[in-house]
Amino acid sequence: MTWQDKLSNSVKSVAPSGIRKFFDIAAKMQDVISLGVGEPDFVTPWPIRESCVYGLERGYTSYTANRGMLKLREEIARHYVEKFNVGYDVDTEILVTVGVSEALDIALRAILNPGDEVLIPEPCYVSYQACTFMANGVPVSVPAKIENEFRITPEELEPFVTPKTKAILIGYPNNPTGAIMERDDLLKIADFAEAHDLIVISDEIYGDLTYGGVHECFAALPHMRDRTILLNGFSKAYAMTGWRIGYALSNPDFIAAMTKIHQYTILCAPITAQMAAVEALKRGEKYMKKMVADYDRRRRLIYDGFKTMGLDSFEPRGAFYIFPNITASGLTSEDFAERLIQVEHVALVPGTAFGKCGAGHVRCSYATSVEKISEALNRIEHFLKSHK
Numbered sequence: 001m002t003w004q005d006k007l008s009n010s011v012k013s014v015a016p017s018g019i020r021k022f023f024d025i026a027a028k029m030q031d032v033i034s035l036g037v038g039e040p041d042f043v044t045p046w047p048i049r050e051s052c053v054y055g056l057e058r059g060y061t062s063y064t065a066n067r068g069m070l071k072l073r074e075e076i077a078r079h080y081v082e083k084f085n086v087g088y089d090v091d092t093e094i095l096v097t098v099g100v101s102e103a104l105d106i107a108l109r110a111i112l113n114p115g116d117e118v119l120i121p122e123p124c125y126v127s128y129q130a131c132t133f134m135a136n137g138v139p140v141s142v143p144a145k146i147e148n149e150f151r152i153t154p155e156e157l158e159p160f161v162t163p164k165t166k167a168i169l170i171g172y173p174n175n176p177t178g179a180i181m182e183r184d185d186l187l188k189i190a191d192f193a194e195a196h197d198l199i200v201i202s203d204e205i206y207g208d209l210t211y212g213g214v215h216e217c218f219a220a221l222p223h224m225r226d227r228t229i230l231l232n233g234f235s236k237a238y239a240m241t242g243w244r245i246g247y248a249l250s251n252p253d254f255i256a257a258m259t260k261i262h263q264y265t266i267l268c269a270p271i272t273a274q275m276a277a278v279e280a281l282k283r284g285e286k287y288m289k290k291m292v293a294d295y296d297r298r299r300r301l302i303y304d305g306f307k308t309m310g311l312d313s314f315e316p317r318g319a320f321y322i323f324p325n326i327t328a329s330g331l332t333s334e335d336f337a338e339r340l341i342q343v344e345h346v347a348l349v350p351g352t353a354f355g356k357c358g359a360g361h362v363r364c365s366y367a368t369s370v371e372k373i374s375e376a377l378n379r380i381e382h383f384l385k386s387h388k
């Protein structure tokens with residue numbers, strides 16, 4: 001008998017995140033340029049930080065309501081009415097969480113019975129499969145195709161539907177591909193969800209990060225508000241990863257069930273971070289837009305760079321990732337990522353970390369400076385030449 005034998009089977013069978021491995025290698029090296037992390041290189045804008053300092057000065061150090069501060073729920077509700085014309089009741093339909101990470105976990109735990117299946121288009125964010133599994137559900141991967149710019153269609157989903165299918169979990173703009181779904185694409189998914197009576201968990205954490213297009217909120221589509229558990233947060237758009245604030249919006253039954261789990265496991269999100277989130281929604285938009293404009297410049301630089309060196313990539317239209325095809329190098333995505341960091345000290349993530357259909361790709365985050373992106377592109381080009 002070992003300590004391993006005493007672990008929960010579901011936790012034991014989940015593999016650690018394929019992203020972390022490369023962080024760990026990078027952390028031990030000097031002169032590494034990291035395109036690996038999905039994290040803004042900006043510091044949270046000062047007025048947002050200041051609201052936290054102000055809160056501390058005034059002694060705001062207590063718990064808040066389990067669902068989150070009323071002021072924050074009011075700001076979230078206002079934001080969704082103004083931006084997407086979809087309304088949520090502040091008392092029963094909004095839950096403030098510790099990042100989208102917590103919201104995702106408790107959404108799955110609130111709706112899944114053992115053996116319930118969740119359709120998950122891949123490539124996708126690393127937590128979708130693992131959280132479904134740890135919530136006793138069965139993640140069902142549905143490959144999205146590069147020919148279709150990694151959007152998902154009802155025709156691709158249909159063959160995977162069984163009597164046990166309970167939900168579909170989508171994340172657009174997408175991590176790791178940078179794909180977006182336009183209104184017409186989403187309307188088809190909405191019809192599909194309605195036809196099969198599925199819950200839709202829509203992770204819209206990158207909703208503010210789109211380039212040359214408008215983000216469509218899934219819950220704002222006809223008949224989708226109550227069927228959708230909408231997840232969003234402050235980490236990416238407002239450069240607030242360390243503050244750990246997210247939220248879930250849905251019908252009162254789903255939110256009450258999620259609140260039950262949140263109440264017993266988390267109690268509430270930190271008060272000072274919630275105060276900062278209020279400020280982000282009240283006055284943060286101009287700072288956010290400036291950061292998005294910067295990401296757009298970097299996006300064009302990295303997209304052109306990969307094209308010039310002959311690595312195929314479709315143009316990412318959202319989030320801050322690009323997902324080039326590296327098969328021209330003759331290497332697998334794992335070998336490419338591993339050798340690149342060892343030889344050229346550039347960290348990126350193999351596409352397979354996001355699902356099997358990410359094979360032949362790598363994910364690069366361009367949430368880093370123009371200088372670093374340019375230098376990383378030089379090193380990747382050098383690497384490719386020496387591997388031809």
Ligand code: PLP
Nearest residue numbers: 038099100101125175233235246
């Ligand atoms: N959803 C997606 C698609 C992400 O890429 C991430 C973080 O990388 C998260 C959720 C987690 O976000 P948070 O910091 O709000 O927990």
